[in-house]
Amino acid sequence: MHDLMEKIKEKKIQISIIGLGYIGQVIAAELASKEIKTIGIDTNQKLIQQINLGKPTVHEPFLEKLVSDAVNSNFLSATDDYSTVSDSDVIIVTVNTPIDADFHANLDNLLQSITSLSKVIKNNQIIILKSTLPPRTTVDKVIPLLEKNSGLKAGDDFFIGFSPERLAEGKAIEEFENFPIVVGGYNEQSSKIISLFWESILNVKTILMSNPTEAELVKLADNLWIDLNISLANELAILSEKLKIDVSKVIQGANSLPKGSSFVNILFPSVGVGGSCLTKDPWFVHEFGKQYELDLKIPTISRTINSSMPYYTLHLLEEKLNSIGKTFNNSKIGILGLSFKNNTGDLRETPAKIIISKLVEENCDFSLFDPWVDKNEAENLFKTSLSNSIEDTLDKSDCLLVLCGHEEFHQFPKNKMKELTNEKCVFLDGRNSFNKKDIEAAGFTYQGIGR
16 A cells, blocks of 8 residues: 555546546546546447547536647546456546436446446556445445455455545536535545545645445535525525516625624525436435335425426516417427537437427427537437527517526627517526626627526
8 A cells, every 4th residue: 555655646547437427537537637547438338439539528627638638648548448457556436327207317328337447457556436326335335245256355455445526517617627526435544545536646735535325415415405596596586586576686695694603595496407416316306215114395495396396487588478478389489509508518308498498399390400419419419400690599589588598698799689570579598697787788688597
């Protein structure tokens, strides 16, 4: 262990990243940028080819340059060959862990990767799990599988722990370099060396948990808090709409109250919650509670409220169209933004899917545009063609529906938007990301969520 610790301090190590999805690519590029030989392992051949050409397959600020520079300097490469793991000192697992139709965690990808890994690991290696997991997965499933197939002993022959990924899309590079990293080692030696790894390579603070299970629950607690907080904002928005007041002012005022070492911090309402984490992690908590005969209420409350927001947005849309003498089936709607979050191209669990499906069902005439998404992926998801510009999307529209507040939409002149649309056009801001006064000054009727 002492020799491995010295190698880490001197940054003379090799790293393997298993799973090159969104988080895997970010972590691989970041570590390789520190001039550490990093090998990404994945089963997707097209993805492997793209990475080896220096091109990430996900859109994240600064990531393209990081990947390109790291590949060109020979610090980053990708392969499907697990045998390369034998030459690595640190192995980081970032494979996806989705939920199935019954809200149970699907660990098939994880366990397949761990099975492959268990056949090639050796003495004195560090294994760090970052895939989001239900509590006790590390100690009850991953470690026994590694030990059984390798003949090695966790905590003695190899070091292992859970260290959750807590990065937000659009800010992942910045956050990876600055956020504290939680470490839950299998034993004291594992915690010590994993903590040393993160602190030495990234120069960030680590927060030690007593075991992997505590660290697993940290990640779930973070996302459960976010989902519940957003659900609070969404219910305040619905109430504010009935009271004919502006929820953004209510939240701003509420957040001025000091509480504990910080302030009240209510987040903001929107058209809905998407992405791979907030839509599944609360269910991980809820379903795990059932194993202990617990009917945990908070996960179902937050998920029910947030999952209803696309339908609430449709209700607002119908109301506003009716106010100008229009209905779904005799109006033209220009839709800007399709991804689940501002300034990203990620379409996973995007609220736009529910809204657009309803408009198709109602035979509505609509156009779609999103400069951030992969056009082929979007057209496959929404079963319709995308426009090529904001101008084409808004032409003669009765409603401008913003489902994602990308920077390109904010930069586009609002007066020009109004010139493109019909005289009584409604501006429905599904992300509450535009200034109401600016939109009304351009001649639109403005409607936000709870505004």
